[in-house]
Amino acid sequence: MATVDKKYTLTFWEKIYIPELVKGMKLTLEQMLRKKDTRQYPEERWTPPPSFRGAPVLVLEENGVERCVACGLCSRVCPALAIDVQAAETADEKERYPARFEINMLRCIFCGFCEEVCPEEAIVMSNRYELAFTEYADAIFDKDALLTPVAELRPRLEYLRAHR
């Protein structure tokens, strides 16, 4: 049964109460003067470090062609079966391109395996972290939504080269 031994008795200073009160207020004041750890979020945006694994995107080269060669490795390695690729042939040097490339962002678990396995560095984890949808259909990112200019992804690509 819950009974507490009354081992603890108040000392004289604690009985006066005021010094204890001052002690408490001192702690509060110290905390008030500390560096603020909060961020006023919608106004103050946060910039993720290059290591950040945000939403996966497809790299769009400067000439307006995607890097992806539709090999389907990302789709095979995805533990959550979020990626759907359909290949087609092209007259370009790379011979194949994805006719359809969809990532279901409701399934994606941001593990980064697709990025790790990609032989062309064509799919990378971007720094996009604000992913809210109002409809299921909006959550399925197609090529239009995924293709991101290579300039935007430069920090991440450099980070990958340095660390892998």
Next chain:
Amino acid sequence: MADLKENIAEHIESGRLKTDELILHMGPQHPSTHGVLRLELVLDGEIVVKVIPHLGYLHRCFEKHAEAMTYPQVIPYTDRLDYLASMNNNHGYVLAVERMLGIELPERVEYIRVIMAELQRIASHLVAVGTYGLDIGAFTPFLYLFRDREYILDIFEKTCGARLLYNYFWVGGLSHDVHTGFEKEVGDFVKYFRPTLTEVNTLLNYNKIFVQRTANVGVLPADVAISYGCSGPMLRGSGVDFDLRRDDPYSIYDRFDWKVIVGDGEVGTLGDCWDRNMVRMKEMAVSCDIIEQALASFPEGDVTTALPKRIRPPKGAEQYARVENPRGELGFYVVSDGTANPFRVKCRAPGFVNLSVIDEISQGHLISDLVAILGSIDIVLGEIDR
């Protein structure tokens, strides 16, 4: 409080007060069940007669799911078992697979793994102690502790790219090396963090109200703890000196000089809620010790050299690997049938086993004490339901 109970008992015995047992469901949407757990309480007035936990609200079929995945693909799913200690979960699973394959790890990998696992232990205990205070009614320490946890998560984020579900430990190594400046950041954090433990002790753990709510409540005797298979702070809080990091050494824990924290019944009985909570507090300091020693001898090197090209353990190979998770003994039993997918993955979750003791230790307590007991077990429903 004791007088009240005696009074009630006296009334009932004399037949002046006729009572009937009441069944009350606590949860699944209850803030102090720490997730989607439903407790079926059989109550005699305000006194708990029986507690029946109903699990499964967060069941995600981890073990069956793992059979359809390749070995590396299971790692992100282990993240999601005990989502407050993802690093430790990764560690348990990759250890099992590495032992099946017989992989020798580079020194640097082992050091990074230990540092990460200990940082994760601190982060997990910070949540445990913080939310425990919240359960009891102390709001401020919760905010302080979560603030400190953010610093750990920031380090993790810079290294692994995620704040909660890291997928960082891979079979045969790590997904990638730590970021530049990692050692300094961790060292700075440990230096900053130690004094805050004293602060939390004065604010929360030796606070009179907190002591009255937790001391002598939910006493778990050592023999009961052992017979139920409890592990982690739950077992050590009852005075049993057992820690897998020392007693079944894995990774490189045997190289460091640290001591296992055991509860001592400082303010109440040995094995009460306060002891369990205090074991967590002291373990954070021990984790700091281990991290400091690991940083002092942090080797250079490549972390990806031992990553195997193909992960296919030989047919019939089976392995049980256990690690000391913040909540206790986390074990993964992996069986191979020679293909790229595991034949069977069994997860021994510490929270699941620790929770089973709740009926035994909360009988005869008030409902409000039940909240204190449940908080002191420090459950994470992600691993209990799996």
